[in-house]
Amino acid sequence: MMEYLAGNPSFLDLHITQYGLEQCWPQHDYGPAVRDHYLIHFILDGQGIFETGNRTYHLKKGQAFLIVPEAVTYYRADAADPWTYAWAGFQGIQAESYLRQAGLSMESPILDRIDPDTVERCIRHMHDSRALPSGRDLKLTSLLYSLFSHMAETNPPHAPESRKDDRQDKYVNKVVDFIGTNYGNKISISQIANFVGLDRSYLCAVFKSRTGSSIQEYLIAFRMNKACGLMGNSLLSIGDIARSVGYEDPLLFSKMFKKEKGLSPRQYRTAYFPG
Known part of the structure; x- marks a missing residue:
């Protein structure tokens, strides 16, 4: 499941640009590449690696990783236990602020806790919104805010390093x-x-x-x-x-x-x- 969306000038603070679900083949990879928008991958099952800023993260079910605009990134599914992930791409003048509230930034691109069932349900609701006769943009935006709320709730601030x-x-x-x-x-x-x-x-x-x-x-x-x-x-x-x-x-x-x-x-x- 995958869908790409046009920018919407009515939702300047935050708007979704794409979303999807994918069950990856062993060692399926992407990159190195850059994006012009924010993109979060939520790992629903399996495991893999994510590379950005000369760092490599080994990630598994229940975690998520953030790709920020213009950053060079690479990610690959595990050979023995390839991941299944959902993703959401978005833009907006408040995107960085909302990400920081959820515990994500270019310097800290990993979430250690997400509920795979909650995320998958949210992404499927986005897909189901295609059938709405009107108000789809509002529905998609509300679901994107729901994802941010879930991330913030499941990842309360750590004891601060700085x-x-x-x-x-x-x-x-x-x-x-x-x-x-x-x-x-x-x-x-x-x-x-x-x-x-x-x-x-x-x-x-x-x-x-x-x-x-x-x-x-x-x-x-x-x-x-x-x-x-x-x-x-x-x-x-x-x-x-x-x-x-x-x-x-x-x-x-x-x-x-x-x-x-x-x-x-x-x-x-x-x-x-x-x-």
Whole structure:
């Protein structure tokens, strides 16, 4: 069972791009290769190896492994006891944050505990959703969130190896939460730092080191992605959309939108929402 899905601008925070189930042949392998999206494999039975970042993991039933965008990975089923796995691929501006809540990251790509029956049931429900006359995208997204919830519940935080890293992740999550709630208002980096309770310079350095982007870059990207989702509403003018994502000046909004997306707001609307 396998299905690939198109991106959905209505679900910018998190959306599924593919899912499937496969019973692998002995020594069936894939890679080395890179992906342009996140992909989690859940081992339902058997065993195999997963290689990433010059590390090799020997994995078995009840575990899972994460592939992150642009990382070179390789995986192979065992010769004597080949694995059966389910997988889910996804993208979204909140994907990394949700993964960290589930205990996964590029630095820590392995989950030690998943319930194979729960995961398989969830993937089969995704497959069954093909028969829905409407609302399939909502159903798929809800099932993807169910998978994240299951991962977080079955993998509570370990005794921390690096309390500093844990604290920094909490700071980053607070920034993400603040922006997600207040992006439509006029907000500043200083206000965000006050909300988190840290010195502005320190918070900016932490956010950059943990995410690879500055807070300002993240805020702009978040706002523009939200704006893309609003483009399909023909009742909203470009000025209305600008105000909805925190820009009182439509010209500044248009300038930032084109810089981020490569098209002006009107060009984007015409290209993706014709008519």
